[in-house]
Amino acid sequence: MSFRERSAWVMGCTLILIGGFYLKLVIGDGVPPSFAAVPFVLGTIVVSIAAQVVLAVISPREASSPVDERERLVIQKATHFSSYVLATGVVVGLGMFMISQDGMKLFHIVLTSLILGQIADYGAQIFLLRSRV
Amino acid sequence: MSQAALGEAVGVSRHTIIAIEQARYSPSLETGFRIAKVFNVGLEDVFGWEGD
Numbered sequence: 001m002s003f004r005e006r007s008a009w010v011m012g013c014t015l016i017l018i019g020g021f022y023l024k025l026v027i028g029d030g031v032p033p034s035f036a037a038v039p040f041v042l043g044t045i046v047v048s049i050a051a052q053v054v055l056a057v058i059s060p061r062e063a064s065s066p067v068d069e070r071e072r073l074v075i076q077k078a079t080h081f082s083s084y085v086l087a088t089g090v091v092v093g094l095g096m097f098m099i100s101q102d103g104m105k106l107f108h109i110v111l112t113s114l115i116l117g118q119i120a121d122y123g124a125q126i127f128l129l130r131s132r133v
Numbered sequence: 134m135s136q137a138a139l140g141e142a143v144g145v146s147r148h149t150i151i152a153i154e155q156a157r158y159s160p161s162l163e164t165g166f167r168i169a170k171v172f173n174v175g176l177e178d179v180f181g182w183e184g185d
Contacts, residue, residue, distance in 0.1 A: 002148040068145040070158050129148075132157040 002054065003062035004071050005129045010051040010121030017049040018043045019115035027108055073133055078124035089113020134171075143167035 001009075022040040025031040041081030056063035069074065096102070136154075137147040143164055152158035153168075160168070169176045 002146065004148075008176060062146065065146065068149050069161050069164060070145065070149040133152070 001045055002129060003059045004067075004074075005126055006055055006059075007052065008122040008125040008129070010055065012119055012126070013047060014044065014047050014051060015119050015122070018047065019119070023108075023112060025117070029096045033104075033107060033111075070133060071129075074125055074128040077133070078121050080119035082117045086113050086117035089116065089131060139168070139171060142171045 018040060022036055025036045026033050045088065051065075090110055090113055092108045096109060097106040136150040140147045140150045144167065145160070145164060149158060149160075153160055165176055165180055169179045172179065
């Protein structure tokens, strides 16, 4: 497994765990987003940096090498795919807002779309790194 | 020559060399020429096209 794939796995799993916990707090338990957002952002940053440092220590050579042409293509395709996930969520959120006029619901849907879009990005990277590009 | 050494010589990762060998990735023309230059052969000695 390449460094890029390991990195995508770590970032995807981090977002699933921390993003899932955030959504459980905010949507499930009714904690105000203003209270849950700071731990979510800080948690994501700290865990991501720690995981990247560990990966870099394990594979220092690969970690320091620049993204090559195939990896760049994979990242572009994965970002293109994830943009549809984000756009779909935003359109659904705006539609819901037009119907219900509920700004908090719009916030939740857009933030959930952002998290799902990033998870889709990493998932697509893993898939493309293993398949024919 | 190892896959890692070839990758380093042409400026791509070992995994990209593996993907090229397994026909999972068609390299750019520049990388193709670089690979051919490493082996001191022509481009068509390294790569071929079977058509559609």
